[in-house]
């Protein structure tokens with residue numbers, strides 16, 4: 001079977017040479033273990049951080065070793081009675097085709113015909129919970145808020161905007177990196193959208209001339225500065241990510257208008273989805289309901305085959321995805 005190893009730590013934007021696809025044997029499972037064939041694996045922006053050494057909230061990948069990340073797989077051989085052959089499971093063991101795993105290291109998924117396995121990596125998985133916890137708990141969303149979402153056409157952002165609309169936002173503005181993405185945001189219920197490549201502050205001023213109450217930030221940098229400028233008094237921001245700086249070699253300069261935070265009495269709050277696992281039952285029930293009623297639009301960008309995992313990851317960092325980026329490794 002094949003798996004991806006980290007070959008080198010990148011300086012700036014990662015390149016294909018930083019990764020190596022390696023052929024390895026599949027070991028025999030021991031008592032209490034299962035053999036999992038991956039069906040679909042996730043590539044996520046936080047993985048750029050795992051290519052770096054040094055302390056971070058996700059442990060770094062080691063050079064010369066297999067990388068890890070979220071995936072949904074099928075048990076194809078089992079020595080654990082609680083996980084019979086054929087079970088669908090969630091693991092953090094992908095960037096490989098097949099893995100032998102302790103039963104305790106995987107989570108069994110319900111077999112629901114109207115739920116695609118890849119949704120457990122997106123709308124019903126980590127990005128979905130990030131959107132839900134970040135908007136409703138960290139950002140303290142209130143009906144009637146005017147909301148601004150950066151990175152709005154991505155996995156997290158496209159859900160944040162739709163969640164806000166479904167819960168009664170007055171307006172939902174999204175920014176993204178191309179006219180095609182902007183057009184799609186309007187289709188899925190954003191009240192306004194603009195391409196940040198034409199200028200963030202200008203785009204936001206045109207889309208939300210009366211200001212914003214809540215900012216969900218996936219991008220950081222210039223986007224955060226523009227939002228601070230556009231905030232009304234008592235504005236709130238949920239700081240989810242700052243992808244505009246992930247490949248930066250030097251830390252980017254901070255927003256130049258932090259002084260406005262005082263006069264506007266702003267609250268800017270960073271968060272990690274892992275601190276909000278207690279919301280999972282409520283999140284799953286609510287979002288499954290929106291999926292079944294057809295209120296929520298889910299979009300994915302799918303690459304095929306283990307060879308495509310690195311191209312998919314590099315493409316994600318450059319904005320080649322609409323919605324959740326995943327790599328399909330085997331049929332459901």
Ligand code: NDP
Nearest residue numbers: 045154155156176177218240241242243244271272273319
């Ligand atoms: P996305 O699906 O949004 O993919 C990343 C997107 O980032 C790309 O599609 C691209 O879209 C955009 N992007 C890349 N470079 C830039 C740039 N320089 N300026 C503006 N946009 C850029 O990924 P996710 O939805 O999975 O993640 C979104 C954010 O949420 C990330 O910052 C991630 O780190 C963060 N996150 C945080 C979590 C937490 O617990 N706090 C958990 C999960 C995610 P475009 O074409 O619009 O540029």
